[in-house]
Amino acid sequence: MMKKTVLATAILTLSQLPTALAPVAAEEVSTERHKVSINTLASGLSHPWGMTFLPSGDLLITERGGDLHKVSLDGTISDPIKNVPEVVAERQGGLLDVTLDPDFANNNMIYLSYSEAAQDGGTGNSTAVARAELAGDSLQNVEVIFRGVPKYESNAHFGSRLVFSPEGHLFITLGDRYSAMDDAQLLDNHHGKVVRIWPDGSVPEDNPFVDRDDALDTIWSYGHRNVQGAAIHPQTGELWISEHGPKGGDEINISLAGENYGWPEATYGVDYDGTIISKKTHLEGAKQPHYYWVPSIATSDIIFYTGDKFPDWQGDLFVAALRGSHVARIDLEGERVMHEETLFDEAIGKRIRDIEQGPDGYIYVITDQPKDAELIQIKPAN
């Protein structure tokens, strides 16, 4: 059984009410460079976390509770796809990101990140990544290609975004598990790391720590807090990431091979009463942020816009924000930040969990609510 979105249902139900009460599905807003139309395409999702476009133009959308749906732009939400790996759906944990294999058109492979319980009857959990073949309404040949170590008792800071490099590596961004934050500076674990593997789980020979006995060879960069956003820069091919700071200190970083990004030794975060915490903002040998926010906007995913529907936004970095309930547009000149614009804080005004550019050149976001989360399309106003 297919279910239509709550919004679509509401339109049917309300169709006999006075016109003034009819729900508005589209809103036009002016921004600095483009007038846009905000269109709610689907509603009724529960904490959707990741999304990706299929060649058909439909989306795969994860729900943190553990379901994976196919969602059409007409608002149709499929029943849960079968055979998704079992997840630990507690607080920030659950079914997280989804992405397609670069060769999906030929192999139908998708990748899912999720919080996975210990396999051996032990305690704790960690972020894992599975790949599987999408066959109709079910996954087949599900294979776990990455398991973060150690399994750890926490239900916070799992990362995680999945992004393919231009050369076909899979980047997996991870979190520090909160209470294990000091591990982010140590190379013998996956807490607070960005990982680079091949799609079959094997380790690229040129990973930065493959020759070090005291380091995990899957690690690409370290000293991160909770990396919930990732995108490849369209010109440089480098991996850009967003990470949550503590109270303040959300960061954009360019994740480079073997580099340390300082957490938790250095941060721009401030304490909950607004006073400066004792930590440094600079750590010898570590990278400074490429850009940062105080107070936190609570960054989630990021994209570089490369489409033709918004010419003045080409090359810009778009950062979805949970607490900020907006999208930050970062106007870049090459890699350099020239300007920040706050978008859709009034027109959407909800926690935004994921952002993608559609194959149609429009921008899509999903909001983060327990029952009525939405898929929203942003396109040029007529």
Added chain:
Amino acid sequence: MMKKTVLATAILTLSQLPTALAPVAAEEVSTERHKVSINTLASGLSHPWGMTFLPSGDLLITERGGDLHKVSLDGTISDPIKNVPEVVAERQGGLLDVTLDPDFANNNMIYLSYSEAAQDGGTGNSTAVARAELAGDSLQNVEVIFRGVPKYESNAHFGSRLVFSPEGHLFITLGDRYSAMDDAQLLDNHHGKVVRIWPDGSVPEDNPFVDRDDALDTIWSYGHRNVQGAAIHPQTGELWISEHGPKGGDEINISLAGENYGWPEATYGVDYDGTIISKKTHLEGAKQPHYYWVPSIATSDIIFYTGDKFPDWQGDLFVAALRGSHVARIDLEGERVMHEETLFDEAIGKRIRDIEQGPDGYIYVITDQPKDAELIQIKPAN
């Protein structure tokens, strides 16, 4: 006759009133990195425009109406210094910036920028720069070392800041005179230019256009709108400038020899109803802004903080704002913008015209009001 500031007078007058009514001269505010104390040192100034510290610790402060005062940190404002050049004090024109000769300790020379009427009985005015010896309460040997050409009938967009390069050149920043904005792209005039001369008015041999017959040899860079802020980057030695955009599009630029900064062919400014104006944001061959604001904060002067009183602010760019009634702190990593913080919008909340770092490492600003403009000191809170 010395005049005490209005504030100081008020304290004396109110000293017999109940304590609760006593004026508060200092306010403590928290910022992201430092707790600071905001202290109004002097009041009663009329549209002060430029200030500079004397070796004595006193300040020279211009008033746009044409007066130059010596102001002490105890609030004492001297009578106007005699023999200041006659200025065209209309709207944005008048007595503008003041700076000391790098060898002031030996030669007592100061430099003043101002709007100067046509000398030959003709009409119009332009920004001029005079140098003179400060001798007690009077200027001596006043000599005009620069006159903008052409003289033009406008009372808007004169620039102007005076900054010495590490090599001893004098940079003079200019405006496009508003109705002559198209001149900013032409090299046969001084509208919308940054000029570089020697302190005696002579032209440096390595100025970028000295070999071109169709260009004024004093021009350093062009395509500017109204450059009201300038400072030398403490590491690179390069000239950074702030310029007003139209409605939106205030810019920070690094002014480099012979470069075009695009105005009015390219701008991030928007029209008064919020819609995009037809102009481009990019001009082939011109530099993009280093950083920009939409909407405008109305940038005035800028400094790089290099003192020891605010360790976490070292190397940061501070931008005074008129419309914004605040100081923007731009956290730089080298030349790259990492973050912007809005400072003092509540604690000061007045149009700020000039900002300087004192020899004591504190930060000083002057506000922009017709009668009650203030000199304010910002120092670490106890």
